[in-house]
Amino acid sequence: MKSWLVIGQYLPGNSFIHRLDPRTKLIIIFSFVCVLFFANHWTGYLLFTTFTIVSIVLSKVSVPFLLKGITPVWFFIVLTFFLHILITKEGEILWELGWFQVYEAGLQRSIEISWRLLILVVFTSLLTLTTAPMEITDALESLLGPLKRWNLPIHELALMMSISLRFIPTLMDETERISKAQASRGVDLKSGTLKDRMYAFIPLLIPLFIGAFKRAEDLATAMEVRGYQGGEGRTKLRALQFSNLDIIAAIGYVIVLILFIYIRQ
Amino acid sequence: MEITFKEVSYTYYPNTPYEKKALHNVSFHIPSGAFVVIVGATGSGKSTLLQHMNGLLQPSSGKVSIGDYQLPITSKKVSLKELRKRVGIAFQFPEHQLFDETVREDILFGPKNFGIPEKDMEHRLQEVIHLVGLDEELIERSPFELSGGQMRKVAIAGVLASKPDVLVLDEPTAGLDPISRVEMMELFSSLHRLENITTILVTHHMEDALKYADYMIVLSNGRIHSKGKPVDIFNNQDALKEVQLLLPESIDMFHKLNQTFDLNLSYRGQSPFDLAKEIISSLGEDSS
Ligand SMILES: Nc1ncnc2c1ncn2[C@@H]1O[C@H](COP(=O)(O)OP(=O)(O)O)[C@@H](O)[C@H]1O
Ligand SMILES: [Mg+2]
Numbered sequence: 240m241k242s243w244l245v246i247g248q249y250l251p252g253n254s255f256i257h258r259l260d261p262r263t264k265l266i267i268i269f270s271f272v273c274v275l276f277f278a279n280h281w282t283g284y285l286l287f288t289t290f291t292i293v294s295i296v297l298s299k300v301s302v303p304f305l306l307k308g309i310t311p312v313w314f315f316i317v318l319t320f321f322l323h324i325l326i327t328k329e330g331e332i333l334w335e336l337g338w339f340q341v342y343e344a345g346l347q348r349s350i351e352i353s354w355r356l357l358i359l360v361v362f363t364s365l366l367t368l369t370t371a372p373m374e375i376t377d378a379l380e381s382l383l384g385p386l387k388r389w390n391l392p393i394h395e396l397a398l399m400m401s402i403s404l405r406f407i408p409t410l411m412d413e414t415e416r417i418s419k420a421q422a423s424r425g426v427d428l429k430s431g432t433l434k435d436r437m438y439a440f441i442p443l444l445i446p447l448f449i450g451a452f453k454r455a456e457d458l459a460t461a462m463e464v465r466g467y468q469g470g471e472g473r474t475k476l477r478a479l480q481f482s483n484l485d486i487i488a489a490i491g492y493v494i495v496l497i498l499f500i501y502i503r504q
Numbered sequence: 505m506e507i508t509f510k511e512v513s514y515t516y517y518p519n520t521p522y523e524k525k526a527l528h529n530v531s532f533h534i535p536s537g538a539f540v541v542i543v544g545a546t547g548s549g550k551s552t553l554l555q556h557m558n559g560l561l562q563p564s565s566g567k568v569s570i571g572d573y574q575l576p577i578t579s580k581k582v583s584l585k586e587l588r589k590r591v592g593i594a595f596q597f598p599e600h601q602l603f604d605e606t607v608r609e610d611i612l613f614g615p616k617n618f619g620i621p622e623k624d625m626e627h628r629l630q631e632v633i634h635l636v637g638l639d640e641e642l643i644e645r646s647p648f649e650l651s652g653g654q655m656r657k658v659a660i661a662g663v664l665a666s667k668p669d670v671l672v673l674d675e676p677t678a679g680l681d682p683i684s685r686v687e688m689m690e691l692f693s694s695l696h697r698l699e700n701i702t703t704i705l706v707t708h709h710m711e712d713a714l715k716y717a718d719y720m721i722v723l724s725n726g727r728i729h730s731k732g733k734p735v736d737i738f739n740n741q742d743a744l745k746e747v748q749l750l751l752p753e754s755i756d757m758f759h760k761l762n763q764t765f766d767l768n769l770s771y772r773g774q775s776p777f778d779l780a781k782e783i784i785s786s787l788g789e790d791s792s
Contacts, residue, residue: 250521304521419560420601423593424662425585425617442613445603449648 248308249371255484256298256369261378263485267492268366274499275355282502284354290495291358298369305364312360316353323349372404373477381479394470402458410451417446505571505590505669505702507534507557512566514552526552527726529566534719539696539703541713541734544723545748550706551596553723554672557704558591559584570670589618592668596675598659602647607638607658610647614666632661635691653684660688664695670702671695677709685709689716710752714738722747735773754779 251257256264271290278284295302327345334341367375380397387393418428421442428439514527526549534540542550555561556568559575568575573587592614595601604610611632612625620628633643636657642650647658660676673692677685693716696703707713713720713734720737722729724747730737737744738755750756754776762769767786774782 416595417601419555420593420595420598422560423558423588423595424601424614425588425666427585427617442601442603446600450600 248368250300250304250368251371252299252369254297254299254369255488256294256365258482258484259488260479260481260485261370261374262382262479263481263488264366264370265375265378265382267488268362271362271492272359274496275359277503278351278355278499280502283499284351286495286498286502287358288354291361294362294365298365300365300368305361305368308364308368309360312356316356316360319356320349320353323352373401376401376404377475377477377479394473398470406451406454409454410447413447413450414443418443506536506569507670507702507704508532508567508569509553509556510567510569512556512563512568514549514556514561515564516552518564525726527563530723530726530728531566532721532728532731534702534704537696537700537702538718539693539716540705540719540721541717542704542706542721542723543708543710543713543749544729548723548747549726550723551674552726554593554674554704554706557670557672558588558593560593585618589666590668591670591672592663592666593672594660594663594674594676596678598663598676599647599652599655601662602655602659605646606644607647607650608643610658611643611662611665614662618666620666628665628667632664635664635695636661637687637691653680656680656684656688660691668701670704673703673705675706675708677707677712692716710738710750711754714752714755722749733773735771739771758783 271287275287278287295305324341324345325339327348328340328342329345330343330347332340333343333346370378376397379400380393383391383393383397418426422428424442426439426442428436431439509530509532512527512530513525516522516524516526530549530553542553544550552561556563556575557570559573559577562568562576570587570591573582577584602610604613608629611629615625615628629643633640638654638657638661642654647655650658656676663671671692676692677688680688689712692703692705695701696716705712705716717734719731720734721731722737722744729747730740730743738751741751741759744751751759755771758769758771758779761767761783765787767783769782769786771779
């Protein structure tokens, strides 16, 4: 599979992390991503790295698969690394090549920043690998629910999100099918001038759009036929429920936070 | 063109958790000019197999040869375009590939890509719309204004317009009304007979398989379950049940009459008419 497809793909499983309530996962991950930026000492990084490794082990996701899934992001991590080396000019010069100098503080900062980025990416892909898209949507709807009081259309937004997520695989299948059909009619996306290649996308895009509109219409009809009228008074098939696992996870996370505050002082 | 598959296996998404082995050690030979029907339950690998015939997919292991072409392709210099010009594929629901402003443009899209000279275009267009039975008035219309059946015809015409030597058809009659289905099958059959086009057809209609195939391949779970002449395939009723296929109605009825009246007749590829005559005459012997 093309690796860019793997990023954000759900891998069904039955691990500790899989069985957590999606709200727990969302809260922990969002707050963790924020806390991550307060790390200012190697002990803090060590703590967060350990936390990440423990989470990976608990999720039973294979490490090569996880790393392969984030291949597209490696580019940014490496870029960040070199940018910081280039622009930070503090401390001793460690190494020099013409106009290019590596400063001690520069090296330290680049390692810190890219390490932070790596943890961030690994952690968020752990969320999407262990949580079905529908669970994430349900969790968002539930967590943002209080905003409905200010007339924000939370239910509708969640519905739009879940429908889009539901149709991503369908659209990808469709893209593959149509591009194969057009390739059989002699379309070549891989050679020719840039202009030729742009034109070669038209026979792919038009059938895709037409298919998507048709599907949207069918879906609207099907929903209306089954009595859908919006969020008011609608019950859920899979109600979210916190369990003991969530308490364990919360305790574990709070311990990490306390340790972190302790280290920082 | 001859087509040979030699121990071909194909795996989707190898080395990922989504890995799916769709073909296992498939071998067969299709002589030039044959009419081959491939049958098998949904998910048995028929479409995957077909996509090897114009290089859309390349075998994960094993070899495919189509005329002078060899897959997997090892050199970057080999152009798949020439192969795709000579092997026309109509996928399931080919009307989903229509995109151009007019029926004319859409039908001529393939020939243009394959570099057919401008002066031959009009001739080809006229030829194929008559073959598939499209009204001439329709060619300046948008393909999206047409009915489903007409769109299917436009799409098939688009494949035929490149004049392939090999025609690969993936359930071309699915969802058509009975008359259109018969017309379309007759079209493929006459193209095969008159122009000697090698035809490979995937279908769920056993009647069509019986009527048109020189040779049949039965797929089951990505493996070749059996292959041979339709007579031999349809005489092995138990094997067909294993792979969730049914006999054509005429043969099924023949077997049932045979059993009910203890006739001891055998099926050797007779037409329904001859079968009926045999039954009548042996029933006559019985009562006398
Ligand atoms: N693009 C694809 N990606 C992943 N798996 C596929 C793809 N196409 C087909 N498969 C799988 O390969 C198997 C064979 O499919 P296919 O060749 O479409 O069978 P058929 O045409 O006989 O219904 C099925 O299990 C199907 O799920
Ligand atoms: Mg198929």
